[in-house]
Structure formats: C-alpha cells, structure tokens
Amino acid sequence: MMVWNGGPETLAPLLHSRVRWVQIGSAGIENWLASGIIDDSRTWMCGTAIYSEPVAEHAMALILAGRRRLAECARATGWDPTLVGLPLHGCVVLIVGAGGIGTALIRMLAPFGATSVAVTRSAREVANATRSASADALTELWGEADIVVLAAPATSASHRIVNARTLAAMREHVLLVNVARGALVDTDALVDALRHDRVGGAALDATDPEPLPAGHPLWTDPRVLITPHTANPVALRTELLARRVTENVQAIVGGRTPASIIEPARGY
Amino acid sequence: MMVWNGGPETLAPLLHSRVRWVQIGSAGIENWLASGIIDDSRTWMCGTAIYSEPVAEHAMALILAGRRRLAECARATGWDPTLVGLPLHGCVVLIVGAGGIGTALIRMLAPFGATSVAVTRSAREVANATRSASADALTELWGEADIVVLAAPATSASHRIVNARTLAAMREHVLLVNVARGALVDTDALVDALRHDRVGGAALDATDPEPLPAGHPLWTDPRVLITPHTANPVALRTELLARRVTENVQAIVGGRTPASIIEPARGY
Numbered sequence: 410m411m412v413w414n415g416g417p418e419t420l421a422p423l424l425h426s427r428v429r430w431v432q433i434g435s436a437g438i439e440n441w442l443a444s445g446i447i448d449d450s451r452t453w454m455c456g457t458a459i460y461s462e463p464v465a466e467h468a469m470a471l472i473l474a475g476r477r478r479l480a481e482c483a484r485a486t487g488w489d490p491t492l493v494g495l496p497l498h499g500c501v502v503l504i505v506g507a508g509g510i511g512t513a514l515i516r517m518l519a520p521f522g523a524t525s526v527a528v529t530r531s532a533r534e535v536a537n538a539t540r541s542a543s544a545d546a547l548t549e550l551w552g553e554a555d556i557v558v559l560a561a562p563a564t565s566a567s568h569r570i571v572n573a574r575t576l577a578a579m580r581e582h583v584l585l586v587n588v589a590r591g592a593l594v595d596t597d598a599l600v601d602a603l604r605h606d607r608v609g610g611a612a613l614d615a616t617d618p619e620p621l622p623a624g625h626p627l628w629t630d631p632r633v634l635i636t637p638h639t640a641n642p643v644a645l646r647t648e649l650l651a652r653r654v655t656e657n658v659q660a661i662v663g664g665r666t667p668a669s670i671i672e673p674a675r676g677y
Numbered sequence: 678m679m680v681w682n683g684g685p686e687t688l689a690p691l692l693h694s695r696v697r698w699v700q701i702g703s704a705g706i707e708n709w710l711a712s713g714i715i716d717d718s719r720t721w722m723c724g725t726a727i728y729s730e731p732v733a734e735h736a737m738a739l740i741l742a743g744r745r746r747l748a749e750c751a752r753a754t755g756w757d758p759t760l761v762g763l764p765l766h767g768c769v770v771l772i773v774g775a776g777g778i779g780t781a782l783i784r785m786l787a788p789f790g791a792t793s794v795a796v797t798r799s800a801r802e803v804a805n806a807t808r809s810a811s812a813d814a815l816t817e818l819w820g821e822a823d824i825v826v827l828a829a830p831a832t833s834a835s836h837r838i839v840n841a842r843t844l845a846a847m848r849e850h851v852l853l854v855n856v857a858r859g860a861l862v863d864t865d866a867l868v869d870a871l872r873h874d875r876v877g878g879a880a881l882d883a884t885d886p887e888p889l890p891a892g893h894p895l896w897t898d899p900r901v902l903i904t905p906h907t908a909n910p911v912a913l914r915t916e917l918l919a920r921r922v923t924e925n926v927q928a929i930v931g932g933r934t935p936a937s938i939i940e941p942a943r944g945y
Contacts, residue, residue: 463764466789470745470762473738482904483742483751486896488888493907494738496731517788521734620756628754636750639761 410661412654414647417444426450430667432657434650436460436641437590439563442673453671457562458509459653460641465513467640468558468588471612473497475556475584480612480634498522503554505547505570506561507535510588514558526550530566551578556586563590564676573598582609588640591617600626603633614640678929680922682915685712694718698935700925702918704728704909705858707831710941721939725830726777727921728909733781735908736826736856739880741765743824743852748880748902766790771822773815773838774829775803778856782826794818798834819846824854831858832944841866850877856908859885868894871901882908 413420414434421444424431429451433441436456447453474480477494485492500523504511507527515525515537527535528550532543542550544566551557557579561567571585572595579585585608587594596617602608603626610632619638627633657667671677681688682702689712692699697719701709704724715721742748745762753760768791772779775795783793783805795803796818800811810818812834819825825847829835839853840863847853853876855862864885870876871894878900887906895901925935939945 462766462790466741466765467745467762469737469789470741470747473734474742474747474751477735477738477904477907479738479742479747479902479904480751483748483902485903485905487891488905490888490905490907492905493910494735494904495912496910497734498730498913520785520788521737522730620758623755634747634751635753636745636747636762637753637756637758637760639745639758642761642764644763645766 410658412650414650417441417446421446430454430657430661432654434459434646437563438671438677439590439592441671442676447671447673452667454657454667454669455671455677456650456653457669457677459649459669460646461509461513463642463645463649464510464560464588464640465517467614467636468510468514468560468586469517471586471588471614471634471636472502472556472558472584474634475586475610475612476500481631484631497556500524500555501526501553502556502558503550504528504538504558504560505544505593506559506567506589507538507541508560508562510560511558512536514560523556526554547575548578551575552580554579554583556584559585559587559589559593561589561593562677563592566676567593569593569595569598571595571599573601576602576608579608581607584609585611585613587611587613587615589615591615591619596627603630610634612636614638678926680918682918685709685714689714698722698925698929700922702727702914705831706939706945707858707860709939710944715939715941720935722925722935722937723939723945724918724921725937725945727917727937728914729777729781731910731913731917732778732828732856732908733785735882735904736778736782736828736854737785739854739856739882739902739904740770740824740826740852742902743854743878743880744768749899752899765824768792768823769794769821770824770826771818772796772806772826772828773812773861774827774835774857775806775809776828776830778828779826780804782828791824794822815843816846819843820848822847822851824852827853827855827857827861829857829861830945831860834944835861837861837863839863839867841869844870844876847876849875852877853879853881855879855881855883857883859883859887864889864895871898878902880904882906 410430432454524539527538612634660667678698792807795806880902928935
C-alpha cells in the first residue's frame with residue numbers, strides 16, 4: 410500500500426506496478442479522475458470524510474458569520490449600531506450533499522434550533538436531519554432555505570448547481586455557504602444576484618476561479634466573506650489522514666473493505 | 678404588574694405606588710441598581726436568562742470567527758493562502774459566569790469536541806460542563822484556556838476581571854471573547870497585551886468605553902473583531918421578553934415565585 414499526500418502528476422512516475430493499494434490524502438478527487446491515473450489495476454482510496462469534522466466546523470463559522478454580519482463588523486473602523494445580525498435559531502438550512510461533512514454539520518446545528526434538510530443523490534435517511542430529500546427535490550427546496558450549504562463533491566451532476574436559475578428560486582435573504590468546490594457555483598450568476606439584491610449574502614471557502622483574482626467584485630461586497638480554501642486547517646490534516654491510513658491498513662490486513670474506495674464511474 | 682422595556686429614568690415618573698411587580702426587559706441591570714429606583718417596596722424582575730440562547734449563539738459566532746481568522750479574511754481584498762485558522766475541536770473553553778448564557782453555550786460547544794470549564798461564584802455543578810469551578814479557581818484556570826468567554830454580570834466582583842495581571846496569566850494564543858459587559862475588561866491592559874503578542878486575539882460584543890471611539894487601536898488590530906453590542910438581535914428580543922412575561926404572570930397568579938427576581942445585595 411502506498412500513501413500519497415501530493416497530486417497525481419508527481420505520483421505517476423513513482424507508482425510501481427506491484428502497488429495494489431493507494432491511499433491519497435485529498436478528499437475532492439476531480440483532478441485525479443481527470444489525470445487518468447486512476448484505473449482498475451489497483452484499489453484507490455481517497456480522503457473523503459477524513460476531514461469532515463474540521464470542514465463542518467468551518468461551515469458553522471461561515472454560517473454564523475453570515476447571519477451575524479461579522480464580515481461587515483470586521484471591516485468597520487468605528488461603532489455602527491446598525492450592524493445588527495439575525496439569529497441562526499429557527500433557520501432552515503439546506504445541505505446539498507449530506508456525506509461526511511453534511512452529517513457532522515447536522516450534529517453541530519442541532520443545539521442552535523435550526524432545521525436541517527439533507528439532500529443526497531440517493532435520498533437516504535440522513536442521521537439527525539430534520540428531513541432527508543433527493544437531489545430531484547431541490548427544485549422545490551431552494552425556495553424553503555434561509556441558508557444553503559454546498560458540501561457535495563464536484564461531479565458533472567453538481568457542476569454549477571448554483572446558477573442563475575437556482576439562485577432565482579432561492580429566498581431573497583438566503584445565505585449561500587460553499588465549503589465544497591468552486592465549480593458548484595456559477596460565480597457570474599452569484600455576482601449578478603448580489604447586484605440585484607436577489608440573495609442575502611455568501612460565505613465561500615472555495616471559488617471559481619480559484620484563487621479569485623484581485624479586483625473581483627466579490628472581494629469588496631459587504632455581504633460576502635471569502636476564506637482561502639482553509640476549511641480544513643493544516644493543523645489537523647496529517648493527524649486525520651494518519652488515522653484513516655491506520656484504519657484502512659487494519660481493514661486490508663483483516664480482509665475487510667477499506668473506507669472511501671474511489672469509484673471512477675460515479676465521480677467520487 | 679408593570680412591564681418596562683426602557684431605562685430607569687423614564688420609568689421613575691410613571692411608577693404608581695400600588696404597582697407590586699415590575700418586569701424590566703434588560704438582562705444586565707447595573708444601571709438600574711445605580712439609579713436607586715429598585716427598593717423593597719415591590720418585587721423587581723429582570724431579563725436574566727431570557728436572551729441566553731441568542732447571546733450564546735453570538736458567542737459561538739465570535740469563538741469560531743476568532744479561531745478561523747474570519748476578521749482577517751473579511752478585510753482581505755485578495756487571495757491570501759496564509760490566512761489559515763485553527764480548529765475549535767480540542768480547545769479548552771473557560772466560561773466566566775456560567776448562568777443562562779454559559780449553560781446554553783456549553784450545549785452548543787459539545788458537538789465541536791471542545792472542553793468547557795464553567796466558572797460560577799458558587800462553584801455549583803453546571804449541566805454538561807466538562808468541569809465546574811469557583812471564581813477562586815480562576816487564578817489557576819486562566820493559564821489552561823485556549824478561549825476565555827466572559828458571560829458574567831457586571832458587578833464589583835467581575836469589574837475588570839480581565840486586567841494586566843490576569844492577561845499575563847493566560848496562554849499566548851488565548852482568544853478573549855466578551856458577550857457580557859465592557860466593564861469586565863481593562864481595555865488598556867488588553868491593548869497592551871495585544872501589542873506585546875501576549876494574547877492571540879479578542880472578539881468583543883461589549884467594550885469599555887462603549888461605544889469605542891473612532892481611531893481606537895482595537896478597531897484596526899487584525900486579531901480583533903468588534904460587534905456593536907448586538908449579541909441579542911432585535912429580531913428575537915420582544916418575542917423572548919413576551920414569553921418571560923407570560924411565564925411570570927402565570928407564576929404570580931399561581932402563587933409561585935417568578936423568575937429572575939432582582940436581589941440588589943448580590944448585584945443581579
């Protein structure tokens with residue numbers, strides 16, 4: 410078994426034909442699939458759900474910052490009593506992609522008295538969610554959310570799932586939170602929706618393009634907070650990957666199926 | 678019974694001698710006690726614990742923003758990948774004043790895997806806290822906290838409880854969060870500690886003086902986030918006060934003791 414915490418380009422020349430198992434550190438693997446290195450000659454395992462807790466924690470930080478208008482407070486250089494936020498309590502939080510991150514997020518949301526609607530491709534019952542739904546139901550669900558959290562892998566199905574049409578279906582005060590990949594959002598459509606006050610705000614840990622260029626209107630919109638793809642802080646990454654490697658080696662040695670085997674056909 | 682959501686000066690000329698019960702909306706009552714209007718001729722009830730949930734929610738927003746460096750991200754006008762935060766997971770959170778706000782905060786902290794140390798005057802066991810301690814134990818506890826949250830009433834005992842001496846006892850990376858009253862912090866000592874990198878940062882919903890004047894160094898320190906005393910958003914205030922009035926009227930009519938009777942001797 411080989412453990413690799415870099416990208417596909419640097420691994421290719423090093424990959425011996427007799428390596429049967431490869432554990433990569435990344436959770437999102439769209440660039441691995443695009444590189445063509447992932448084939449059926451061995452078993453590939455990715456970092457899905459390894460980093461769920463820190464990423465869900467970052468989503469909570471962005472949700473609360475958005476509701477409480479903390480970006481505007483941070484930019485203020487004097488006392489402005491009009492910078493009054495709104496509570497998270499009582500909000501409907503639509504979680505698009507309720508895998509590891511979404512499941513952890515639902516647990517963190519519970520004590521705040523928020524309603525969580527968990528959307529998965531399979532519409533399976535997500536633990537502790539107020540309601541579970543399929544991606545097909547999104548057409549109806551966009552309009553029910555106070556907060557939309559994107560936590561789905563970047564696939565062809567999720568590509569620009571937030572676009573002009575779906576933004577138009579959302580409530581005017583909606584807060585959009587992206588802790589997944591920039592490709593899930595049509596950035597120009599988001600800028601346009603903000604310009605016309607058709608959304609309340611956005612808190613984005615991932616953008617398209619990434620990095621977002623200096624001078625882009627999202628940098629200075631008072632309703633927008635951008636973090637530089639830091640939902641999963643370095644401080645925890647190695648420790649969490651090591652834990653997964655240990656578990657997967659034990660599974661393989663014990664004849665069990667390791668976690669997060671990549672299935673190229675579904676895209677994650 | 679009279680319900681009053683203003684200050685003591687405007688109530689005084691309206692207060693009929695036969696009013697036996699007065700419910701005021703404020704949770705912090707130091708200015709009511711100072712005004713001298715509160716006496717033994719009737720029962721006074723304040724807003725303690727009415728607004729615990731929204732204020733605890735704001736404390737969570739400030740804690741997560743501080744750990745995740747959201748104020749610096751909000752001020753950035755370009756992509757800066759060095760703005761990497763730290764997780765809340767695994768932190769020791771010292772809660773000074775574990776009344777209604779502290780108790781709600783402990784519940785919200787639980788799913789994040791943080792350790793909560795609850796300090797009260799009486800050292801009573803606080804529900805769900807990892808550890809409960811008395812104010813006397815603070816001498817030792819300052820140095821154990823990654824995050825210090827001030828949630829105590831403003832009394833002579835809590836006045837400037839965060840000062841040059843106690844700041845010096847804290848860890849260098851400590852995040853100070855104040856959702857109580859500005860008087861609990863010696864502002865000049867905090868500025869000095871920040872200047873010498875002896876604390877990690879501060880997130881303050883209350884300041885001394887309040888409002889903090891334009892040009893004050895706390896406005897522009899990258900490690901500091903200030904919200905303008907908005908922990909308890911207007912959106913919920915009236916609804917929550919109305920709920921308490923209902924409960925207290927039912928208690929009085931039913932011959933029970935209403936909640937949050939003011940005891941001038943203890944200061945809250």
